[in-house]
Amino acid sequence: MDSGRLLICDDEERFGRFVQRVASELGYTVAVTSSAADFMKVYDAFRPTMIFLDMIMPDMDGNELILWLAKRHCPADLIICTGYNPDYASNAKILAEFKGLKSVTTLRKPVSVARLRQALHHERRASSEP
Numbered sequence: 001m002d003s004g005r006l007l008i009c010d011d012e013e014r015f016g017r018f019v020q021r022v023a024s025e026l027g028y029t030v031a032v033t034s035s036a037a038d039f040m041k042v043y044d045a046f047r048p049t050m051i052f053l054d055m056i057m058p059d060m061d062g063n064e065l066i067l068w069l070a071k072r073h074c075p076a077d078l079i080i081c082t083g084y085n086p087d088y089a090s091n092a093k094i095l096a097e098f099k100g101l102k103s104v105t106t107l108r109k110p111v112s113v114a115r116l117r118q119a120l121h122h123e124r125r126a127s128s129e130p
Helices: 014-025 037-047 061-069 084-097 112-128
Strands: 004-009 030-031 050-054 077-082 106-110
Touching: 004 037, 014 030, 014 050, 030 037, 030 050, 037 061, 050 061, 061 077, 061 084, 077 084, 084 106, 084 112, 106 112
Parallel strands: 004 030, 004 050, 050 077, 077 106
Antiparallel strands: none
């Protein structure tokens, strides 16, 4: 069963692989990037239906990527994740929604397998509802 295409952007490669394993088990086709620059290179060709976005990265923060996605009228659902203050992800969610991005969920690291599955299932259901 194909659940969609998940594009992950997280500079912690080990965490990115963790998200990839969980999503693959749920039927997602997954691409993992570890920098904003790589994410932007992969985005058009991969055409994600869902994006998993780490907020704190060395080359560009998640807010900058959210603005980049909004300018491109990104139709993908968005999961925003941070290991820092949860307000950072909450504020990013407000920005994403204000800029017109679709369904946005926030997670805080460390993320359990159960919570990650729940977020991936929720986004998939939200995408398939009329």
